[in-house]
Amino acid sequence: MTESTGALVLFSGGQDSATCLAWALDRFEVVETVGFDYGQRHRVELECRDEFRTRVTDLNPAWAARLGPDHMLDLSVLGQVSETALTRDAEISLRADGLPNTFVPGRNLLFFTLAAALASRRQLRHLVGGMCETDYSGYPDCRNDTLKSLEVTLNLGMGSRTVLHTPLMWLDKARTWELADQLGGQQLVELIRIGTHTCYRGEHDQLHSWGFGCAVCPACELRARGYDSFVRALAS
DSSP, rough: OOBSSSSEEESSSSSHHHHHHHHTTTBBEEEEEEEEESTTTTTHHHHHHHHEEEEHHHOOHOOOOOEEEEEEEEEHHHHHHHOTTTSSSSOOOOOOTTBBBTTOHHHHHHHHHHHHHHHHTOOOOOOEOOOSSSSSSGGGGGGGGHHHHHHHHHHHHTTTEEEEEOOTOOOOOHHHHHHHHHHHHEEEHHHHHHHBBOOTTOOOOOOEETTSSOSSSSHHHHHHHHHHHHHHHHHO
């Protein structure tokens, strides 16, 4: 059963947001997507978006009918105000405060704020993001408490009744692969495997069993470990 109002999915071109797009297509009558170009080192993820949107609708006629326009927003200011391993060519390491230097301060707060403004114009009540605090790098703006607080702030500041959905919040990466399987079967799992990009270093030349990437950055390690666990569970 679908919701009677539309959704806007924060769609980066990575595994998590691609799974969330399928989740939204399975749930809402109208689904639009928004991406953000903030000068990210792994900008290749943005290049995956158009093809994934096209191919995911081939999996389900109902999804094809529900998928609406895509929007791309220039958020290059994030690269101007941050010094991180996602916005600079720097080695991935831990900061003095214990957070990884891949953390881009304010990123998800800005993403949802701009998405809420766009959703207001597009008359879409629901915002969907792939944030998770189960298998994650400790980013404060991926935590459930942060996003619940932000939902309240956005509704107070915009006079709206916007709902923020984070369907992956309590799922590890193995269960994220499992959710994709439940939504679209092995066809969706395979499309996510070969049609998305998650590697922080932006390496998209080598295809592994779990997808493209460098295989050594934290994002690749999480994705690979989750995929291996998912495959083992299927075989058992």
